[in-house]
Amino acid sequence: MTATVAKLRVHTGTRTSPSWQDDAPRTRAPCALACPLGIDIPEATACIARGDPAGALRRVLHATPFPSCCAFLCHHPCQSACVRGAGVRPVAIRHLLRHAIDQAGPDTMARTAGPATGRRVAVVGGGPAGLAAAHELAMAGHQVTVLDRAAQPGGATAVVVPGFRLPQEHLHRDLERVFSAGVTLKAGFQLGRDFTLNDLAAEGFDAVLLAIGLGRPRPTHVAGDELDDVLDAKILLARAAATPPPAFTGDFVSIGGTGTAFDAARTALRLGAASATVVFPMPLSDLPLPEDDLRSAEQEGVRTLFLAEPVRILRRGRHVVGVRVRKVMPLPNAVDAQPIPIPDTEIDIPARQVCVARTRRERAPNRELASLDADEHGQLILDPVTHMTSCPGIFGAGDLAGGPRRIAETLADGRRAGQAIDAWLRGQGGSPRAPERPVIAHVAAPADPLEPEGVTWDGVETPSNLDPTARCRRASEEARRCLDCPCRQGCTH
Ligand code: SF4
Ligand code: SF4
Numbered sequence: 001m002t003a004t005v006a007k008l009r010v011h012t013g014t015r016t017s018p019s020w021q022d023d024a025p026r027t028r029a030p031c032a033l034a035c036p037l038g039i040d041i042p043e044a045t046a047c048i049a050r051g052d053p054a055g056a057l058r059r060v061l062h063a064t065p066f067p068s069c070c071a072f073l074c075h076h077p078c079q080s081a082c083v084r085g086a087g088v089r090p091v092a093i094r095h096l097l098r099h100a101i102d103q104a105g106p107d108t109m110a111r112t113a114g115p116a117t118g119r120r121v122a123v124v125g126g127g128p129a130g131l132a133a134a135h136e137l138a139m140a141g142h143q144v145t146v147l148d149r150a151a152q153p154g155g156a157t158a159v160v161v162p163g164f165r166l167p168q169e170h171l172h173r174d175l176e177r178v179f180s181a182g183v184t185l186k187a188g189f190q191l192g193r194d195f196t197l198n199d200l201a202a203e204g205f206d207a208v209l210l211a212i213g214l215g216r217p218r219p220t221h222v223a224g225d226e227l228d229d230v231l232d233a234k235i236l237l238a239r240a241a242a243t244p245p246p247a248f249t250g251d252f253v254s255i256g257g258t259g260t261a262f263d264a265a266r267t268a269l270r271l272g273a274a275s276a277t278v279v280f281p282m283p284l285s286d287l288p289l290p291e292d293d294l295r296s297a298e299q300e301g302v303r304t305l306f307l308a309e310p311v312r313i314l315r316r317g318r319h320v321v322g323v324r325v326r327k328v329m330p331l332p333n334a335v336d337a338q339p340i341p342i343p344d345t346e347i348d349i350p351a352r353q354v355c356v357a358r359t360r361r362e363r364a365p366n367r368e369l370a371s372l373d374a375d376e377h378g379q380l381i382l383d384p385v386t387h388m389t390s391c392p393g394i395f396g397a398g399d400l401a402g403g404p405r406r407i408a409e410t411l412a413d414g415r416r417a418g419q420a421i422d423a424w425l426r427g428q429g430g431s432p433r434a435p436e437r438p439v440i441a442h443v444a445a446p447a448d449p450l451e452p453e454g455v456t457w458d459g460v461e462t463p464s465n466l467d468p469t470a471r472c473r474r475a476s477e478e479a480r481r482c483l484d485c486p487c488r489q490g491c492t493h
Contacts, residue, residue: 035063037415039062041078046482049483051476054105056104060097060100068101068170068173068174071100072167074408075289075290078093079094091478091481091482101170114139114141117426121206121207122209123137123208124209126148127213129414130414131154131178131414133209133414134146134178140422142421145185157171158171209387209395211398211401212400229352230320232355232358233258233261233263236268245271247272248269248352249272250351250352252269252276253322253349253354253355255354257280261278261355262297264355264357265302266300268355269302275301277302280305280307281328283330308328309339310325312324314351324348325347327341379401387417388424395417395421398410401413
C-alpha cells in the first residue's frame with residue numbers, strides 16, 4: 001500500500017465545473033428536506049401540474065442519474081414529510097415522479113460535463129454508490145473508469161431487485177445515462193483477483209474509490225440454517241434472474257427484516273411455490289418496503305407474520321420440512337438490539353425451502369483491503385468529510401464504508417463521495433457534508449391516486465388501464481394539490 005500512497009498524489013487547481021453542486025435542497029419544503037437526494041420536489045410537481053413531465057424529470061436528474069430508483073424503489077420519506085399529509089393524504093410524490101419518467105421520453109438531459117481536467121479516477125464497484133460517484137466525477141470533467149467483477153453494471157439493482165419492482169428498461173436507461181457521460185466500464189474485473197490497488201496507481205489513476213458491497217452475510221445463529229434448502233435471499237434472487245430460472249415446489253418461507261425478504265417470497269410464488277410466508281421481526285410500521293409493493297405482495301398471496309422470529313429450521317435428514325417461529329416484542333430503537341421473545345408462542349410453519357434476508361452483512365476477506373482501517377465487520381473507517389480511507393488517495397462509499405442503506409441514501413452517499421474526490425483532486429480540502437435530514441416517521445401511502453378506484457395496478461408490470469390523456473390529467477390534478485402548500489416559499493414558481 002505504501003507504493004500506492006506515493007503515487008496517488010494531490011493536485012491543485014480551481015473548481016471550474018459549472019455542473020458541480022451539492023445535494024442540499026434548494027427549497028425549504030419539508031418533502032425536499034427529507035429526500036436523501038435533495039430532489040427539488042416542489043419544482044418537479046410544478047412541472048407536472050403544468051403538463052411538463054420532461055421538466056420534472058430534469059429536476060430529478062439534477063440530483064441523481066438514477067431516477068428509476070427514486071420512482072420505483074425508494075421508501076419515499078419525502079411523502080412521509082409532506083405537510084399535505086396532516087389530516088388528509090400526502091401528495092403522491094413518488095407516483096408523480098414515476099409518471100414523469102414514463103411520460104418524459106428517453107432524451108431528457110439535465111447536466112452537462114465541465115471542462116476536462118486530465119485527472120483519472122478508478123471506481124472499484126459498479127453498484128449504485130459507485131455509479132453515482134462515477135457520474136458525479138465525469139460531470140466534473142474527470143476521466144472515470146469503473147471496474148466491476150460482474151458482467152453487467154448496476155450491482156444489486158441489476159441482479160437482486162426483481163424486474164417486477166424495478167422495470168429493466170428504466171434501469172438500463174439510467175445506466176446508459178452514466179456511461180454516455182464518458183464513464184468507461186471494465187466488466188469482469190475483481191479487486192485482488194484481476195488487479196491490485198498498486199496496479200491502479202501504476203496505471204496512472206490519480207484517485208481510487210472503493211464502492212464494493214459487503215458481500216458476506218453474517219451468520220443467523222438459527223439452528224438448521226446450514227442446510228442445502230436454506231439460501232441467502234440475495235443469492236436466491238440472483239439465481240431467479242438467470243435463464244432458465246430455478247423451479248420452486250412446496251411451501252416457501254422467507255425470513256428477514258428487509259424488503260428483499262418480500263422480493264424472495266414473491267419470486268418463489270411466481271416460480272411455482274405452493275405458498276410463501278414472510279417471517280418479519282418487526283411491526284408493520286417498520287416495514288422497509290413501499291406500501292404499493294406490500295399491497296402487491298399480499299395480492300399475489302404472500303402471507304406475513306409480523307413481530308416473529310425463527311427459533312429453528314425443522315429438518316428431515318438434509319432437507320427442510322418447516323420453520324419453528326415465535327412471537328417477539330417490538331425491538332427497542334437501538335442498533336444491534338436483540339428481539340425479546342414472548343414465551344409459549346411457538347408455532348411450526350411447513351416449508352420445503354427457506355431463504356434468509358439479512359440486514360447485517362460483513363466484508364469477505366480481501367488482502368487488498370487488509371491495510372485500510374476498518375471496524376470488526378470489515379467496514380472501512382472513513383474521514384466523514386472527505387470520504388478518504390486511512391490511505392491518502394483511496395476513498396470509500398456504499399456498503400463497504402457505511403453498511404447497508406436504503407437506495408436513495410446509497411445514491412446520495414456515492415454522489416457525495418464523487419464530490420469529495422473532485423474537491424481533493426482540485427486541491428480543495430473541504431467537501432460537501434451530508435446535510436442534516438430530519439428524522440421522519442413513516443406515513444403509509446395510499447394506492448396510486450393517479451388511477452381510478454377499484455383498478456388493480458401494481459405500478460410496474462401491469463400497464464395502467466387509464467388512457468394516457470386521462471392519466472396525465474390525474475397527475476396534473478394530484479400535482480396541483482402541492483401548489484398552494486404554505487411551505488413552498490423556496491420555490492421559484
Ligand atoms: S428519492 Fe425518495 S425521498 Fe427523494 S423524491 Fe424520490 S421517492 Fe422521494
Ligand atoms: S405539499 Fe408539495 S411542497 Fe408541500 S410538502 Fe407536500 S409535496 Fe412538498
